Amino acid sequence: MSIQVNHLTKLFGNQKAVDDVSFRVGKGEILGFLGPNGAGKTTTMRMITGYLSSDEGEILVNETPVTEENTKIRALIGYLPEHNPLYADMYVREYLSYVARIYKVTQPQKRIKEVIGLTGLNKEAHKPIRALSKGYRQRVGLAQSILHDPEVLILDEATSGLDPNQLIEIRQLIRHLGQDKTILLSTHIMQEVQALCDRVVIINKGKIVADGNIKMLSQHLTKSYRVEVLFSRPVADPTFQEMNGYLSHESTGNSRYIISGNDEHLNEAIFDFAVSKQLKILEMSTRQESFEQIFQQLTAVRS
Amino acid sequence: MRAIYLRELGSYFSSMIAYITVGLLLAVLGLVLWVFPDFSLIMTPFAGVDSLFEIAPLIFIFLIPAFTMRSFAEEKQAATLEILLTRPVSAVQIVFGKYLATLTWLFIALLPTLMYVYSIYQLGSPPGNIDLGQIAASYLGLFLLGAVFCAIGVFASSLTSNQIVAFVLAVFFCFVLYYGFFFISKIASFSGSLDGLIESLGIDYHYHSISRGLIETRDLVYFLCLIGICLTWTWSAIAKRS
Numbered sequence: 001m002s003i004q005v006n007h008l009t010k011l012f013g014n015q016k017a018v019d020d021v022s023f024r025v026g027k028g029e030i031l032g033f034l035g036p037n038g039a040g041k042t043t044t045m046r047m048i049t050g051y052l053s054s055d056e057g058e059i060l061v062n063e064t065p066v067t068e069e070n071t072k073i074r075a076l077i078g079y080l081p082e083h084n085p086l087y088a089d090m091y092v093r094e095y096l097s098y099v100a101r102i103y104k105v106t107q108p109q110k111r112i113k114e115v116i117g118l119t120g121l122n123k124e125a126h127k128p129i130r131a132l133s134k135g136y137r138q139r140v141g142l143a144q145s146i147l148h149d150p151e152v153l154i155l156d157e158a159t160s161g162l163d164p165n166q167l168i169e170i171r172q173l174i175r176h177l178g179q180d181k182t183i184l185l186s187t188h189i190m191q192e193v194q195a196l197c198d199r200v201v202i203i204n205k206g207k208i209v210a211d212g213n214i215k216m217l218s219q220h221l222t223k224s225y226r227v228e229v230l231f232s233r234p235v236a237d238p239t240f241q242e243m244n245g246y247l248s249h250e251s252t253g254n255s256r257y258i259i260s261g262n263d264e265h266l267n268e269a270i271f272d273f274a275v276s277k278q279l280k281i282l283e284m285s286t287r288q289e290s291f292e293q294i295f296q297q298l299t300a301v302r303s
Numbered sequence: 304m305r306a307i308y309l310r311e312l313g314s315y316f317s318s319m320i321a322y323i324t325v326g327l328l329l330a331v332l333g334l335v336l337w338v339f340p341d342f343s344l345i346m347t348p349f350a351g352v353d354s355l356f357e358i359a360p361l362i363f364i365f366l367i368p369a370f371t372m373r374s375f376a377e378e379k380q381a382a383t384l385e386i387l388l389t390r391p392v393s394a395v396q397i398v399f400g401k402y403l404a405t406l407t408w409l410f411i412a413l414l415p416t417l418m419y420v421y422s423i424y425q426l427g428s429p430p431g432n433i434d435l436g437q438i439a440a441s442y443l444g445l446f447l448l449g450a451v452f453c454a455i456g457v458f459a460s461s462l463t464s465n466q467i468v469a470f471v472l473a474v475f476f477c478f479v480l481y482y483g484f485f486f487i488s489k490i491a492s493f494s495g496s497l498d499g500l501i502e503s504l505g506i507d508y509h510y511h512s513i514s515r516g517l518i519e520t521r522d523l524v525y526f527l528c529l530i531g532i533c534l535t536w537t538w539s540a541i542a543k544r545s
Contacts, residue, residue, distance in 0.1 A: 074390060075391040
């Protein structure tokens with residue numbers, strides 16, 4: 001079971017919302033789908049679920065093309081849309097029974113009970129959806145998407161609105177589901193990608209700008225090293241030039257600097273520099289290039 | 304389709320919508336037919352419920368659009384239509400499921416009015432001196448008229464995500480179809496030439512034709528065609544996505 005997207009293009013008027021996008025998600029893989037707002041994430045996901053049709057290219061789920069007309073293939077896909085639309089006037093159990101009926105789930109009551117347990121809805125299952133907090137509504141959204149035990153899950157911002165404890169629980173659930181399902185997960189939260197995803201695809205202005213393992217991406221893109229250091233006294237700006245591999249620095253407070261360099265051993269160079277200038281180093285820490293920064297680099301340069 | 308039908312029906316009866324609309328229909332009909340002297344069934348010299356079939360379409364013009372306006376507009380507004388369209392059901396099944404639910408409501412709304420028929424039946428002199436055949440035909444006519452209004456309402460609802468717009472559109476369409484053609488046919492310049500044709504385009508003409516107790520194929524075909532056209536348009540509005 002896999003998702004295969006080949007040269008997908010979608011036009012809204014003259015604007016290309018999705019422009020020649022291709023990627024593949026294999027079984028047991030959780031793919032993080034990232035991009036700034038309006039990059040085309042939701043449009044791509046809507047095409048994979050069969051809600052929108054593409055103008056060019058094709059989508060294969062389990063080697064079968066997804067089209068608006070093909071309603072059978074949709075039974076294999078679980079979908080949690082971006083704003084998690086629910087029927088507010090229905091009760092949680094009633095709503096899940098309705099979903100089970102649509103998908104013709106065998107032994108619906110048993111499965112509903114199971115899913116309510118999985119998503120941690122036990123306490124709220126007797127309430128109308130209207131009365132639930134955002135976090136619990138999100139769980140109902142997730143519950144309806146996995147109720148028919150789909151092999152492919154499309155989760156558009158699945159963890160928005162959850163508090164930190166709920167976040168951990170839901171991430172655990174997604175990780176657990178990801179063991180034998182194919183999951184495409186879009187999100188804005190970078191920690192989530194790092195916590196959950198094996199691979200990321202970054203999309204910007206409808207085009208894929210990066211596709212690969214998170215570690216590989218960060219190594220590939222990190223060209224500079226940054227170290228934060230607190231000296232015993234301020235340093236005159238020009239003297240920094242004497243440091244090996246020095247690129248730039250910024251002062252973040254009294255005698256405190258963030259130094260960028262292109263030398264892998266920037267810390268040693270700073271130490272040597274301090275010795276030569278008779279400075280004492282009071283604090284020193286390496287600044288990791290965060291995934292946020294990689295994301296910014298990739299999406300800002302091209303915008 | 305069954306799941307969608309049951310959900311719709313459930314949402315009508317688990318909220319106040321169904322009770323209020325049916326209650327309102329019965330309250331207005333009760334007042335007009337039994338209390339207001341101009342239409343009162345008791346004041347007419349013959350045992351019959353003709354006033355019911357004169358008044359009901361007028362109430363339906365407002366009541367049915369009010370009832371059907373949420374059908375698709377609410378789902379569009381809440382974006383639940385998006386998720387519904389990604390489930391393994393076709394747009395045709397969604398439209399039919401929702402439409403059948405409105406027909407079920409219509410049927411339930413009309414059921415209590417049989418009490419009026421029973422009352423008049425008992426009040427006849429001698430009791431039972433009433434043309435039941437004609438009344439049955441009139442009920443069929445009224446149900447078909449209501450079914451057309453429901454189809455119009457569902458169609459209007461599929462055009463917009465705003466329920467008020469859906470309501471106003473549906474009232475307008477119902478009014479034009481029911482009264483519009485009748486009055487246009489009365490314009491002097493059509494007299495003697497196109498007036499018959501224009502009048503026969505309106506619902507009023509066919510409704511009264513059935514109400515007389517004569518069920519003709521062309522009247523049935525007219526109603527079924529109208530329903531078919533509205534539901535096809537609804538389907539295309541839904542299948543088009545946004």
